[in-house]
Amino acid sequence: MRRRGMIRCAGWRCLLSAFGLLMASLCLADARVDVCPGSSRLPDALSLATAVSVALCADPKLREVWLTELARQADLDAEHSAYYPTVQGQFQKGRAGKTTRYPGFPEADSRLNSNTSVYGLNLSWVLFDFGLRAAKVESARQLLNVASSSRIEEVQKSMLATARVFYQVQANMALLNARISAERLAANSLKAADAKYREGAGEQTDRLQAQSSYAEAQLNRVMAEGDLAAVQGELASQLGLSPSAPLKLVELDEPGADEGVFLGNVN
The missing domain is CATH 1.20.1600.10 (Outer membrane efflux proteins (OEP))
Structure with missing residues (x-):
């Protein structure tokens, strides 16, 4: 059985801006209930x-x-x-097992287990793009x-x-x-x-x-x-x-x- 996870963050400002827009939308939606009266509240x-x-x-x-x-x-x-760096983290973990059985000779049976783990962290930052950004x-x-x-x-x-x-x-x-x-x-x-x-x-x-x-x-x-x-x-x-x-x-x-x-x- 193998498990693999991937985490990627492309700029903290983008995440904070998206969260801010979400909170602003929720606040405006709540305010709209008070500011916009219905026909029964006219x-x-x-x-x-x-x-x-x-x-x-x-x-x-x-x-x-x-x-x-x-x-x-x-x-x-x-x-x-x-304009901000991109951080990419990687985590990989694996486990394997092998069992060998000999009919009639249980003393010769064998079992092999192995565990593997891979960790990685990549940081990339574009400093020059000739005005593209x-x-x-x-x-x-x-x-x-x-x-x-x-x-x-x-x-x-x-x-x-x-x-x-x-x-x-x-x-x-x-x-x-x-x-x-x-x-x-x-x-x-x-x-x-x-x-x-x-x-x-x-x-x-x-x-x-x-x-x-x-x-x-x-x-x-x-x-x-x-x-x-x-x-x-x-x-x-x-x-x-x-x-x-x-x-x-x-x-x-x-x-x-x-x-x-x-x-x-x-x-």
């Missing part, structure tokens, strides 16, 4: 800052570029490890810069898209309120015109015109409701929720509306 009135935070957590493209940046950082650390490190650094820029760009895109839809929901809500008020006024005008016509103090044309205005106000209100439902569904989708999830936003003129502070901090 506040009653959704502010712009909260909407953007939830949208950033729910954006799959942003998570993809973030993982790409982590991979590029690991590649850069791996290329740096080429430096070129690989620079290439990995540039790829990391590209990945970092892509992540920043994706963050800005997600933030601006969420802010645009957030304000569109606010605008459509204000428009719907205006349409509801116009419909209420048109209904009152129709009641007045109908009462005048029944009492003989009004014309049929005024009554018909009031009916037409009321029908138009109803149509405008229904269209405003549809537009509001569409942008609310788009905002809910960006937040990682169902398009039919109910959303209540903080009014822009309320003290809790922090859109001014948020936009002032956006780079």
Whole structure:
């Protein structure tokens, strides 16, 4: 029976970097649970800052570029490890046995056992490579810069898209309120015109015109409701929720509306 083991370490910095990235990923994963609230933990009135935070957590493209940046950082650390020595240890142990038997002459039987052990330690260190390692490190650094820029760009895109839809929901809500008020006024005008016509103090044309205005106000209100439902569904989708999830936003003129502070901090 033979046993053989092999241990190889290609640079301590590579191992420490990989361990650091693993711990950072675990910490970020734990932090993501607290920073990224689910639909059941959203506040009653959704502010712009909260909407953007939830949208950033729910954006799959942003998570993809973030993982790409982590991979590029690991590649850069791996290329740096080429500047460090490589240690290779070897351990080999063997055991052999041979038994010879002579039928009828047990006195002549013999047994031979042998044990062998081999130990080795090799150290290699590249001191000169005519700029090969430096070129690989620079290439990995540039790829990391590209990945970092892509992540920043994706963050800005997600933030601006969420802010645009957030304000569109606010605008459509204000428009719907205006349409509801116009419909209420048109209904009152129709009641007045109908009462005048029944009492003989009004014309049929005024009554018909009031009916037409009321029908138009109803149509405008229904269209405003549809537009509001569409942008609310788009905002809910960006937040990682169902398009039919109910959303209540903080009014822009309320003290809790922090859109001014948020936009002032956006780079």
